[in-house]
Amino acid sequence: MAADPASDQLPSLPGLRVLVAGAGTAGVSAALFLAAHGAHVTVCDGRTHHRPVLTDAGVDVVSTDSVTRDSVAAFDLVVVSPGFRPDSAVVTAARAAGLPVWGEVELAWRVDHSGLLGAPRTWLVITGTNGKTTTTSMVEAIVSASPRSVAACGNIGLPVLDALTLDPRVEVLAVELSSFQLHWAPSVIPDAGVVLNIAEDHLDWHGSMAAYVTAKSGALRGPIAIIGADDPVAGVLSATTPGARTVGVRLGAPAVGEVGVVSGDLVDRAFGPDPEGAGIPVGTTGSIRPAGPSGLTDALAAAALCRAVGIAAADVDRGLAGFRPGRHRGEVVAALEGIEFVDDSKATNPHAAAASIRAHRRVVLIAGGLLKGAAVDDLVVESADRLAAVVLLGTDRDLLAAAIARHAPSIPTVTLLTGDDDRVIATPVLPEAVADSAHSPSTSTDTLRAITASAADPALGTADGVMNAAVAIAWHLATADSDRPDAILLAPAAASLDMFSGYGVRGDAFAHGALALGAIATLDDPTTAP
Structure with missing residues (x-):
């Protein structure tokens, strides 16, 4: 029996035909719960790493491409993983068939308030x-x-x-x-x-x-x-x-x-x-x-x-x-000559990065990645007085660099990219006034390029190599500044998936870069601490 799209109740699960879109953490949880309570469950996803646990539970697994409007109509309910947009093909087909579309959290709420598992x-x-x-x-x-x-x-x-x-x-x-x-x-x-x-x-x-x-x-x-x-x-x-x-x-x-x-x-x-x-x-x-x-x-x-x-x-x-924050959330991972290396890789949007910067008097910022459509002008305007310098990497580095050029052109900025020969290329933007004021004349284009070449590991084009170079250049900028910053701060203002498999891996790469400079770890192992 199809679930009523207008109802806020949990339909009877035994025999319910459910399509679960997405085999990530939320999708697998929903599929296994529904199957355990008698529903006939099909999961559509191109990934295969969860297939054995799903098939062992009696769940059918098909590719997302195989789902059509006609095939969706055979189900009573569609449960979508969070990443599915309202205009995705699966959701559009479900809506056309008149089926309710829930997220895993919606399903959990209805289960909890149905009495199936006791009092809410x-x-x-x-x-x-x-x-x-x-x-x-x-x-x-x-x-x-x-x-x-x-x-x-x-x-x-x-x-x-x-x-x-x-x-x-x-x-x-x-x-x-x-x-x-x-x-x-x-x-x-x-x-x-x-x-x-x-x-x-x-x-x-x-x-x-x-x-x-x-x-x-x-x-x-x-x-x-x-x-x-x-x-x-x-x-x-x-x-x-x-x-x-x-x-x-x-x-x-x-x-x-x-x-x-x-x-x-x-x-x-x-x-x-x-x-x-x-x-x-x-x-x-x-x-x-x-x-x-x-x-x-x-x-x-x-x-x-x-x-x-x-x-x-x-x-x-x-x-x-008694509370202490989790990994990669404003975490001091190392220190060298009075400057802390702070991993806030979880700052995956400009608002979070601005908050991270505000926790410090003055920083050299490492930022960049996937901005996901977010504007960065406010971040630069609000944070300019705390930025000693900025090192940029990742897909949307040029958008950040352009915002700095518009609103804070006096801030030394270095962008990093991997060249055609797989070498990391540094492109510094150093205002003429810098050498005559806070920064040493040694902060030059040639110096920074030399640091980049020596900082990158043998696999020069790897994400880790780029991060090593970013940390080394950030250290050079920090120590060349007569008003030494409090910290070298990784607060990317952007998602990590252009270069890394997650923000945690990005944060670990930052910690490795600090340790490679000779910084002293402030955690027993900043890349594995709980």
């Missing part, structure tokens, strides 16, 4: 252009410090369906959701949700900024909608359900109904017994990691989410004090 869990939904993973992890740390059980899931790695079936059962779900996942999960109504911030990202997928904002606003459909009040876009959003509360989190003193900072304390004036009063301290700014404005905003949001569902102030304080 508490859902805390976290989204934003920057800071989602850190905030989600902070929520997990806070709830873990309380008597309640929790799992961080969603975009952070563990599929929500897998979290629902954990043994022992968890009561609270800290659900990180991307704009893609929110688009494909229109029924989700969290107990509390937050939109941390919104800046241009994934516009190639959504088609417009308005559509991107609409997707992000899906986190605010519940009874408590939390917004990053300091963010110009998220700060004007509000709860989308009549009668729901909108709670702002801000770096300054909180108004009534907000969570903010007073004299070094994180203060809750939204969820205490007397919000009209001075508020309840729920942590201290000095204990928050990662340091800097973005880390503190993430902590305030995590505190607000947890307070919204009754977590005690003391548990919030204890959870935040």
Whole structure:
């Protein structure tokens, strides 16, 4: 029996014919869950690495190219992985056949609220252009410090369906959701949700900024909608359900109904017994990691989410004090002569990169990759006074270089590319005033090209070779500056898949480049630390 596209209920799973589009982490989770509950499942995907586990579970696997409008019509439901755009062939065929199209998160929500796996869990939904993973992890740390059980899931790695079936059962779900996942999960109504911030990202997928904002606003459909009040876009959003509360989190003193900072304390004036009063301290700014404005905003949001569902102030304080961020998120991986090498490879969009730069007084920035349609002018304008120099690599390096030339032409900039002979080529843009002011005359085109040649490994055209050259040139620029920067910062402002298999691999390459210079690792092994 076909699922009703207009219904918000979970159809009976035994015998349900389901097409799962995509055999990534989310798709495999959905396929295995549905098959285990009696559905007839077919997965369409060109990848083969998950085929054995799917076929062992009785799931059919076909290529995406084989799916047509006629073949889709044989199913009752289509479950799409987050990367499938609304105009993809599979989705278009499903819509034409009148079939419902859900994401894995939508499926998980309906399963949880159907009673199939017991009483529904508490859902805390976290989204934003920057800071989602850190905030989600902070929520997990806070709830873990309380008597309640929790799992961080969603975009952070563990599929929500897998979290629902954990043994022992968890009561609270800290659900990180991307704009893609929110688009494909229109029924989700969290107990509390937050939109941390919104800046241009994934516009190639959504088609417009308005559509991107609409997707992000899906986190605010519940009874408590939390917004990053300091963010110009998220700060004007509000709860989308009549009668729901909108709670702002801000770096300054909180108004009534907000969570903010007073004299070094994180203060809750939204969820205490007397919000009209001075508020309840729920942590201290000095204990928050990662340091800097973005880390503190993430902590305030995590505190607000947890307070919204009754977590005690003391548990919030204890959870935040014990929290340390994950890999590649503002992580100091090495140091040399007082300059830190900071891996923020997770800063995959301009908004995240700007936040990363703001955590430092002055940096040499390594950036570039796939911008995904995002503009970078605001990043350059907002960060120019903290940039000692910039080293650019990756597919969209020239877009970044052009923005620097427009808005901050006095910043020394070096672009790297692989030439026809597989050698790494450095193209410096060094204003004449540089040699007469902060930088040594040794910062010349010939010097930088020589450094590039010596920094690259024997496989000169490899991504690792380019990153080694980028780190070596960044070090030269840092040490040639009389006003030495605090850090050499990898905050790419772009995705990694043009050169690396993921942002983690990119971050590891950066750490290797620092160690190759003779820097002292600040982790036992900066490329394998948990």
